[in-house]
Amino acid sequence: MPVSYTSHSGAVVALVGRRIDPEPTLTPRFPFDQVNRVRIEIADQLRRSHAISLVSSAACGADLVALQTAQEMRLRTRIILPFSAARFRETSVVDRPRPEFWGDMFDRVAGVARADGNLVELDIEADDAYSAANAIIIDEARKLTDVKDHGPLSLVALVVWEGASRGADDNTYKFVKLARHSGFRVEQVLTLNASRKHAQQQ
Numbered sequence: 001m002p003v004s005y006t007s008h009s010g011a012v013v014a015l016v017g018r019r020i021d022p023e024p025t026l027t028p029r030f031p032f033d034q035v036n037r038v039r040i041e042i043a044d045q046l047r048r049s050h051a052i053s054l055v056s057s058a059a060c061g062a063d064l065v066a067l068q069t070a071q072e073m074r075l076r077t078r079i080i081l082p083f084s085a086a087r088f089r090e091t092s093v094v095d096r097p098r099p100e101f102w103g104d105m106f107d108r109v110a111g112v113a114r115a116d117g118n119l120v121e122l123d124i125e126a127d128d129a130y131s132a133a134n135a136i137i138i139d140e141a142r143k144l145t146d147v148k149d150h151g152p153l154s155l156v157a158l159v160v161w162e163g164a165s166r167g168a169d170d171n172t173y174k175f176v177k178l179a180r181h182s183g184f185r186v187e188q189v190l191t192l193n194a195s196r197k198h199a200q201q202q
Contacts, residue, residue, distance in 0.1 A: 057134075078118040141184075
């Protein structure tokens with residue numbers, strides 16, 4: 001059944017972030033053993049922002065952790081997928097380690113969003129489908145600031161990553177630049193703890 005939304009003024013949060021790492025990986029970006037810590041820090045960021053809505057995609061890793069957290073907090077969640085949910089589930093959810101864990105999480109959060117009219121399945125066939133979907137996440141977050149029964153809402157971009165671009169094709173970094181250009185306040189949650197990040201830099 002549809003969720004009930006919080007009624008206080010606050011922020012609409014657009015989120016992107018790293019997928020969970022393949023195993024093994026030479027360059028850790030979001031190891032599975034960091035999921036619980038990241039979940040707690042996302043919840044803290046949502047509370048500090050006074051979030052009323054979260055807009056994101058639903059890939060395994062940052063997206064799904066954030067969506068599940070937001071729904072547990074009774075926030076509105078709008079999911080933007082570049083193509084059908086079935087195709088996205090195969091290509092961006094269950095193609096990494098622990099597919100049953102991520103697949104079940106996807107089914108739950110997508111089910112909530114679909115029941116509430118907040119699952120958006122696009123039909124993007126371009127090579128940059130994921131980057132295009134990220135731009136629509138920005139647009140959809142801005143639209144949600146026009147919801148009735150709320151005071152002025154701020155726009156926050158929450159980036160869940162290791163804190164650095166991985167190169168020219170990094171859609172997460174492209175999102176950071178787009179969000180700043182679009183007037184969003186950018187916050188981040190790091191997917192590597194301090195000791196692991198230091199070791200990676202050695």
